[in-house]
Amino acid sequence: MTDIVLDAADLTAAPVARDRVLGRLWRHRSGRVGLVLLAVYLIVAVFGPLMVLWSPSSDVAYQNLFQALKGPSAQHLLGTDQLGRDEMVRLILGARYTLLIGVGAVALGLVVGVPLGAVSGFYRGWIDLVVQRIVDIVLAFPNFLLALALVAVLGPGLRNVIIAVSLASFPRFVRLVRASVLSVRERPFAEAARAVGVSRAGVLWRYVVPNCMAPVFVQVPLEVGSAILTAAGLGFLGLGVQQPTPEWGAMLGQAQNYIFSQSYLVTFPGLCILGAILAFNLLGDGLRDVFDPRVRAVVRRPKRQAT
Amino acid sequence: MLVYVGKRLLIAVPTLLGVATVSFLLMRLIPGDPAQVMLGPTATAQEIARFRVQLGLDKPLWYQYVHYLGVLAQGNLGSSATTGRPVIDEIAARAPYTIELAVFALLLAVLVGCGLGLAAALRRDSLTDMALSGFSVAGVSMPVYWLGLLLVLVFAVKLRLLPAAGAATPQSFILPVVTLSLFTMGFISRQTRSALIEVLDQDFIRNLRAKGLRRRSVIGRHALRNASLPILTVIGLQFSQMIGGAVLTETVFAWPGLGQLLVNSINARDYVTVQGITFVLAVTVVMVNIVIDILYAYLDPRIRYD
Numbered sequence: 001m002t003d004i005v006l007d008a009a010d011l012t013a014a015p016v017a018r019d020r021v022l023g024r025l026w027r028h029r030s031g032r033v034g035l036v037l038l039a040v041y042l043i044v045a046v047f048g049p050l051m052v053l054w055s056p057s058s059d060v061a062y063q064n065l066f067q068a069l070k071g072p073s074a075q076h077l078l079g080t081d082q083l084g085r086d087e088m089v090r091l092i093l094g095a096r097y098t099l100l101i102g103v104g105a106v107a108l109g110l111v112v113g114v115p116l117g118a119v120s121g122f123y124r125g126w127i128d129l130v131v132q133r134i135v136d137i138v139l140a141f142p143n144f145l146l147a148l149a150l151v152a153v154l155g156p157g158l159r160n161v162i163i164a165v166s167l168a169s170f171p172r173f174v175r176l177v178r179a180s181v182l183s184v185r186e187r188p189f190a191e192a193a194r195a196v197g198v199s200r201a202g203v204l205w206r207y208v209v210p211n212c213m214a215p216v217f218v219q220v221p222l223e224v225g226s227a228i229l230t231a232a233g234l235g236f237l238g239l240g241v242q243q244p245t246p247e248w249g250a251m252l253g254q255a256q257n258y259i260f261s262q263s264y265l266v267t268f269p270g271l272c273i274l275g276a277i278l279a280f281n282l283l284g285d286g287l288r289d290v291f292d293p294r295v296r297a298v299v300r301r302p303k304r305q306a307t
Numbered sequence: 308m309l310v311y312v313g314k315r316l317l318i319a320v321p322t323l324l325g326v327a328t329v330s331f332l333l334m335r336l337i338p339g340d341p342a343q344v345m346l347g348p349t350a351t352a353q354e355i356a357r358f359r360v361q362l363g364l365d366k367p368l369w370y371q372y373v374h375y376l377g378v379l380a381q382g383n384l385g386s387s388a389t390t391g392r393p394v395i396d397e398i399a400a401r402a403p404y405t406i407e408l409a410v411f412a413l414l415l416a417v418l419v420g421c422g423l424g425l426a427a428a429l430r431r432d433s434l435t436d437m438a439l440s441g442f443s444v445a446g447v448s449m450p451v452y453w454l455g456l457l458l459v460l461v462f463a464v465k466l467r468l469l470p471a472a473g474a475a476t477p478q479s480f481i482l483p484v485v486t487l488s489l490f491t492m493g494f495i496s497r498q499t500r501s502a503l504i505e506v507l508d509q510d511f512i513r514n515l516r517a518k519g520l521r522r523r524s525v526i527g528r529h530a531l532r533n534a535s536l537p538i539l540t541v542i543g544l545q546f547s548q549m550i551g552g553a554v555l556t557e558t559v560f561a562w563p564g565l566g567q568l569l570v571n572s573i574n575a576r577d578y579v580t581v582q583g584i585t586f587v588l589a590v591t592v593v594m595v596n597i598v599i600d601i602l603y604a605y606l607d608p609r610i611r612y613d
Contacts, residue, residue: 030444137325140596141589144551145569149585152573153336229450233555236452237570252453256559263460270453277448285444 024290031286034221037279045095052093057086060093060244069262079264082254087265090246091272097247098276101162102228106220108166109227113173114209114216120174121181122204128178135171143168147230151239161240165227176219180212187211218287225280232273248273311604315597322593324376330586331375334578340364345388345576358388362579384583389575394583397568402587404474405564408556409549411484416491417542423492424499429526431504439496446493451552455486455559472561479560487556491545498541502534509533536607543599547592 025031044051052058067084070076078087120131138146150164184190185208193203234240235249236256243250248269255265337344342358350358362385363371378385384394427439462482463471470479506512507530515525554566561567565584572580 133321133325136322137329139547140322140326140593141329141585142547142550142592144548144554145585145588148551148554148569148573149333149581150336152581153333153578155338225448229448230551232450233452233551236450236555237558237573239573249450249452252450252456256456259456259460260464263464266453266456266460270450270456273450273453274445274448277450278445281444281448 021287021290025283025286028286028289030282031290034279034282034284034286037275038283041095041099041276041279044092045099048092048095052086052089055086055089057089058093060246069258071262072264078268079262081251081265082258087268090251091248091268094246094248094251094269094272095276097158097241097245098228098232098273101158101165101231101241102224102276102280104162105165105169105227105231106223108162109170109173109223110216110220112166113170114177116170117174117177118181118204118209118212121178122185122200122208131174132178135174138168138171141168143226144230144233147234148237148239151234156234156239156242158241158245161231161234164234165230168230169223169227172219172223173216176215177209177212180215181208184208184211214291218284218291220284221280221287222284225277225284228273228276228280308604312601315600315604319593319597323590326586326589326593327376327379328372330582330589331372333582333585335368337578341578345578347576361386379586384586385579387572387580388577389572389580394580397580398565398583398587401563401565401568404562405553405557405566407480408483408487408562408564409546409553411480412487413491413542413546413549415484416488416495416545419488420492420495421499421538423496425503425526425531427496427500428503428507436500440500443493443496443500446489447497449489449493451486451490452555452559454489455482455556458482458486459559474562483556483560483562486559487549487552490552491549494545494548495538495541499534499538502537503530506530506533536603539599539603539606543596546595550588550592 025035049058056062056064062085064084067076067080069082070080070084072079076086076088078091081087081090116131120128141149146168147161147164150167151160154160154164181204185203189211190203190207193207194200198206231240232247232249232252235247235251236253238250238253240249241247243254251269252266252273255262255269258265334341340355340359342355342362342364343350346355346358359365363374366374382395384398386393387397390397423439423443427436427443430436459471459482462469469482470476471482473479474483512525512530515529516522553564554569556562557564557566558570565588569581569584572578572584
C-alpha cells in the first residue's frame with residue numbers, strides 16, 4: 001500500500017529551534033487562527049465545570065422534563081435538550097471529553113507507534129518485515145471501520161473509545177517514524193556515535209530517535225483532529241461515550257431525532273466538533289509550513305542551523 | 308508490466324491472510340461467551356449450546372481458525388445470528404447501494420477537488436486561493452454526520468426541495484453523495500494545490516514557458532501530468548476513508564447500504580454479520596489499492612523497473 005507521510009528527509013534536514021516554533025507559528029496565518037481556537041477550547045475544557053456551577057445542568061444526572069426541548073431563550077441561551085438540560089452547559093462540559101479522547105488516543109498511538117517504527121527502521125531485517133506486515137494489515141481496514149468494529153466488540157465507554165481510536169491510528173506513526181529513522185541513521189552524527197563506541201541501542205534512542213521527532217511533532221495535531229472526528233462519529237452512532245456524559249458526538253446522535261422540530265440541538269454540538277477539528281488541522285498546517293524549509297513565502301529560513 | 312502486476316498481487320496474499328486473521332480475532336475479543344452475548348439474556352442454555360456448536364466455539368481455537376479460513380476461501384461468511392440467512396447474501400443485497408453512493412461521491416470529489424486545487428494553485432496567494440484553501444480545510448474538518456444533518460435541515464426540512472432519507476428516487480442521491488464527497492473533495496483539492504505548486508516551481512516548467520509554449524498546454528500537458536502521481540495516491544487513500552464515511556452517511560440518510568447493515572448488526576449484537584462486513588470492506592480496500600499501485604506503475608515507468 002502506498003501512503004503519504006510528510007517528507008521525512010526534508011523535515012529532519014533543517015531543525016528549527018524549539019523556542020522559535022511558537023513565534024513562527026504565530027506569524028503563520030492559519031497557525032495563528034489554530035492557536036487561538038485551540039486556546040479557547042483548552043480554557044473551556046479546563047475551567048468548564050467552574051463556568052457552569054450556577055446551573056443545575058452542571059450535574060450530568062440532572063433532568064427536568066418540564067423544561068424539555070425549549071428553544072433558545074434568555075434563561076437557556078442555546079435552549080434545552082430532550083431531558084430539559086441546558087444545552088450550552090452541556091456543550092461547555094463536553095469540551096474536556098472531546099479533548100481527552102483526541103489527545104489520549106494520539107498519546108497511546110505514539111507510545112505504541114514510535115518505538116515500533118524506530119526499531120523497525122533501525123534494525124531492519126526480520127523485525128522490520130514483521131512490523132511492516134502488521135502495519136499493512138491494520139491499514140487495510142478503513143480507519144473508522146476498525147474503530148467501530150473494536151468498540152462494537154469491546155463495548156462502549158470512554159476508555160474503550162480511546163483504545164479503539166488509537167489502535168486504528170498507530171500504524172501511521174509507525175510508518176512516519178520508520179521513514180524518518182531510515183534517513184537519520186545514515187547521517188554522520190549517527191555514524192560518529194557508533195564510531196566512538198556507543199551501543200546500537202544507545203545510538204537509536206539517544207541520537208537517532210530524538211532527531212526523528214520533527215515529522216512526528218508536525219503530524220500530531222492532524223492526528224488529534226482525526227481522532228476527535230472518529231470518536232465523535234462513534235458517539236453519534238451511540239457506540240462511543242455513553243449518556244449522560246455530555247459528549248458532543250453522542251449529543252448530536254440524540255439530537256437527530258429532533259431535527260424536524262428542535263434544529264438548534266443539531267446545530268451547536270456539530271459546530272463545537274467542527275471547531276475543535278479545525279483548530280487542530282489549522283495548527284497542523286501551520287506546523288508543517290514552519291518546519292518545512294521549502295516554504296519560504298510565509299516563514300523565513302533560520303539564520304543559523306540550530307541543534 | 309505483467310511481472311509487476313503479478314508481484315503486486317503476490318504481496319497482497321499475506322495482507323489478505325492478515326485481514327482474515329483480524330476478522331477472526333474480532334469475535335474472540337468479545338468479553339465473555341460470544342454465543343451468550345449474541346443471543347441475549349432471554350436465550351435458554353440449550354439454545355446457547357446449539358449456537359456454540361453452530362459457531363464452532365466448542366472446538367479448540369486453532370481448529371476454529373483453520374476452519375474459518377477454509378470456509379472463508381469458499382466465499383462463505385457464515386449465517387447471520389438474527390435472520391439466519393447467509394451473511395454473504397445479505398452483503399450482496401446491500402452492496403450495490405453503497406457502491407453507487409461511494410462511486411458518485413468519489414467522482415464528484417475528484418472532479419471538483421482537482422478543479423478547486425488547480426484554480427487555487429494558478430492564483431497562488433491571491434484572495435481566490437485563500438477562499439478556496441479555507442473551503443478545503445473546512446471540508447476536511449467537517450464531521451460527515453453533521454454535514455449530512457445540516458443538509459437535511461436546509462434542503463429537506465426548511466426548503467422541502469429534496470428527500471431527507473431513503474434511496475427511492477434519483478433526487479434522493481443528491482444529499483448523501485454531496486455529504487460523503489466533501490471530506491474527500493477538500494483533501495484532493497489540498498493535495499492538488501500543493502502538488503501543482505511544487506511542479507510549477509520546477510525549472511522545466513520555466514523552460515517550456517521560455518520556449519514559447521502557451522500557458523494552457525504547459526499546465527494541461529506537462530504540469531498536471533507530473534502532479535497526477537501524488538493526487539492518485541491521495542485518491543487511493545481516500546477510498547478507505549470514504550468507506551468509513553459511508554457508514555455514517557448511510558446512518559444519517561437511512562440509506563439501505565452496507566454501512567446501515569453494519570450499524571444495525573452491531574446494535575443487534577449480530578457479530579457474525581459484523582465480522583463478514585468488516586472482512587469484505589477491508590478486502591475491497593486492499594483490492595482498490597492494488598489497482599491504484601498498478602495504475603501508478605503504468606503512469607510512472609520508474610516504479611515498474613525498480
